Amino acid sequence: MMTIEEFSRRLRAGEITSTQVTEECLRRIDADNARLNVFTLVMADEARRRAREADKEVASGTDRGPLHGVPISIKDIIDIRGVPTTASSRVREGHVAERDAPVIAHLRQAGAVLVGKTNLHEFAFGTTSEDSAFGAVKNPHDPGRSAGGSSGGSGASVAAGMALASIGTDTGGSVRIPAGVCGTVGLKPTLGEVSIDGVVPLSRTMDHVGPLTASVADASLVYHALLGDARTAPPVPMPMHGLRLAVPRKYFCDLLDDEVRARFDAALDRLRAAGAHVDEIEIRHAADIAPVYLHIVLSDAAAYHAHTLETMPERYTPAVRLRLEMGRYVMAEDYVRALAGREVLAREVDAALAQHDALVLPTLPIVAPPIGAATVEVGRGREPVRNVMLRLTQLFNVTGHPAVSIPAGPTSSGLPCGVQLVGCRHQTDVLLKVALACEPQITGVSVPRGGTSGG
Amino acid sequence: MTIDAWLQAAIADAERRGLPDLKPVLETLAKATTALRAADFNQSAVESRKSPVESPTSAAESRPS
Numbered sequence: 001m002m003t004i005e006e007f008s009r010r011l012r013a014g015e016i017t018s019t020q021v022t023e024e025c026l027r028r029i030d031a032d033n034a035r036l037n038v039f040t041l042v043m044a045d046e047a048r049r050r051a052r053e054a055d056k057e058v059a060s061g062t063d064r065g066p067l068h069g070v071p072i073s074i075k076d077i078i079d080i081r082g083v084p085t086t087a088s089s090r091v092r093e094g095h096v097a098e099r100d101a102p103v104i105a106h107l108r109q110a111g112a113v114l115v116g117k118t119n120l121h122e123f124a125f126g127t128t129s130e131d132s133a134f135g136a137v138k139n140p141h142d143p144g145r146s147a148g149g150s151s152g153g154s155g156a157s158v159a160a161g162m163a164l165a166s167i168g169t170d171t172g173g174s175v176r177i178p179a180g181v182c183g184t185v186g187l188k189p190t191l192g193e194v195s196i197d198g199v200v201p202l203s204r205t206m207d208h209v210g211p212l213t214a215s216v217a218d219a220s221l222v223y224h225a226l227l228g229d230a231r232t233a234p235p236v237p238m239p240m241h242g243l244r245l246a247v248p249r250k251y252f253c254d255l256l257d258d259e260v261r262a263r264f265d266a267a268l269d270r271l272r273a274a275g276a277h278v279d280e281i282e283i284r285h286a287a288d289i290a291p292v293y294l295h296i297v298l299s300d301a302a303a304y305h306a307h308t309l310e311t312m313p314e315r316y317t318p319a320v321r322l323r324l325e326m327g328r329y330v331m332a333e334d335y336v337r338a339l340a341g342r343e344v345l346a347r348e349v350d351a352a353l354a355q356h357d358a359l360v361l362p363t364l365p366i367v368a369p370p371i372g373a374a375t376v377e378v379g380r381g382r383e384p385v386r387n388v389m390l391r392l393t394q395l396f397n398v399t400g401h402p403a404v405s406i407p408a409g410p411t412s413s414g415l416p417c418g419v420q421l422v423g424c425r426h427q428t429d430v431l432l433k434v435a436l437a438c439e440p441q442i443t444g445v446s447v448p449r450g451g452t453s454g455g
Numbered sequence: 456m457t458i459d460a461w462l463q464a465a466i467a468d469a470e471r472r473g474l475p476d477l478k479p480v481l482e483t484l485a486k487a488t489t490a491l492r493a494a495d496f497n498q499s500a501v502e503s504r505k506s507p508v509e510s511p512t513s514a515a516e517s518r519p520s
Contacts, residue, residue: 285494285496287490288490288491288494288496290487290490291487291488291490291491291494292491294484294487295487295488295491298484318476322474322476322477322480323480325469325474325477325480326477326480326481326483326484329461329465329481330484330488331456331461331488334488334491334492337491337492337494337497338491340496340497340498341491341494341496344496
């Protein structure tokens with residue numbers, strides 16, 4: 001995977017053009033999309049036109065910043081003016097977006113080249129990207145396995161070299177989960193930081209927009225572009241020596257695949273060896289995370305879908321329809337209990353971070369599950385795939401803390417797994433400094449630092 | 456409403472609506488609701504709420520950016 005940093009440096013050195021790299025992305029889409037089912041729409045003509053414009057601007061001395069001329073894919077749940085926003089559902093047939101979502105407008109202003117819209121779990125309500133009107137997204141590392149979800153097409157597009165970055169959404173882990181199983185970086189910023197206008201909602205109180213990229217530095221560049229601040233260079237890594245990390249081992253490490261545990265423990269060993277202090281902390285109400293999350297997300301989603309569940313239920317995929325119907329039975333008093341639990345959990349994560357720079361935990365307990373699997377073997381028994389995949393990510397949608405998944409190297413079977421870092425609310429940039437410092441230790445390989453000349 | 460009473464009513468409603476496949480899903484929700492109601496952060500009219508966690512000084516306040 002070419003990083004945005006490398007692209008940006010070589011573009012300005014005259015070694016490559018946006019047109020060349022965009023054509024390479026389109027070539028890979030043409031070669032592999034039928035096999036991997038990554039894109040719902042390829043915007044080849046627009047991408048070529050934008051890439052030519054970007055190259056002309058570079059030649060004339062115009063520099064829009066680090067994303068200038070960078071091919072980026074967009075989850076098909078975010079509005080791009082003039083094209084459908086399908087949310088990978090037949091319910092949305094005939095829809096055409098009238099305007100760009102603010103995050104798309106910001107990317108255009110930053111000079112990004114939009115190569116197309118990516119497949120997802122229908123209405124972002126699932127973790128495998130299997131239930132989709134366009135069929136299941138396949139994992140580029142093993143097409144028999146899930147690319148994660150709900151932003152599965154986003155993760156697969158970056159992992160397969162079809163784009164240098166992708167924009168996903170994350171309501172329970174939907175950026176970090178595909179990042180984890182596809183071997184990319186995935187950033188969920190602090191709740192409310194990045195606009196969710198022009199995004200089909202799953203839960204307005206837990207939805208986030210965030211980037212999937214090849215590196216933490218790239219995630220920082222795209223994150224700032226999403227905020228409308230395209231000229232911000234990646235932050236300086238926080239010094240490793242004395243970095244204070246905390247592992248919430250109870251609950252979060254209770255149920256892990258043996259190989260995922262081994263990769264996680266190896267990453268912790270490297271972090272310690274590099275000078276980080278690694279403590280253990282406890283989130284006291286961790287056992288309540290799933291019930292709290294479930295009652296909020298089900299209620300929010302059911303409210304949005306109530307009308308179409310009545311008028312066109314047959315257009316939903318069966319599994320997503322059932323999950324949405326479940327939300328129509330949540331009682332108000334239990335929704336209120338979940339909101340109370342949400343406050344408690346947010347305070348407990350705040351408390352855990354009061355003496356630490358970041359929490360560190362696996363992104364998922366498992367590697368990518370086989371497509372079609374309802375349960376997966378983990379620990380001493382079999383667990384529902386959805387529950388396991390959400391287990392370590394959904395807390396930070398409930399609490400709003402920023403979190404980033406970093407590849408922790410492949411397992412012996414060659415499948416990626418990820419390690420998650422979690423920072424203080426409203427300090428996503430500080431989390432990115434920590435993540436930049438930890439990235440070489442987590443990946444197990446040194447990450448070359450190439451400065452962008454874009455400002 | 457008790458969870459048992461709710462579950463019976465919900466399953467009956469789902470069957471009336473021609474959605475018998477909802478039954479196992481509703482049973483899953485009932486388990487989650489049972490866990491939620493058992494959590495010690497719930498308030499009661501006869502008992503004052505205990506703070507499950509002391510309000511921390513946030514890292515944002517305690518650490519220079």
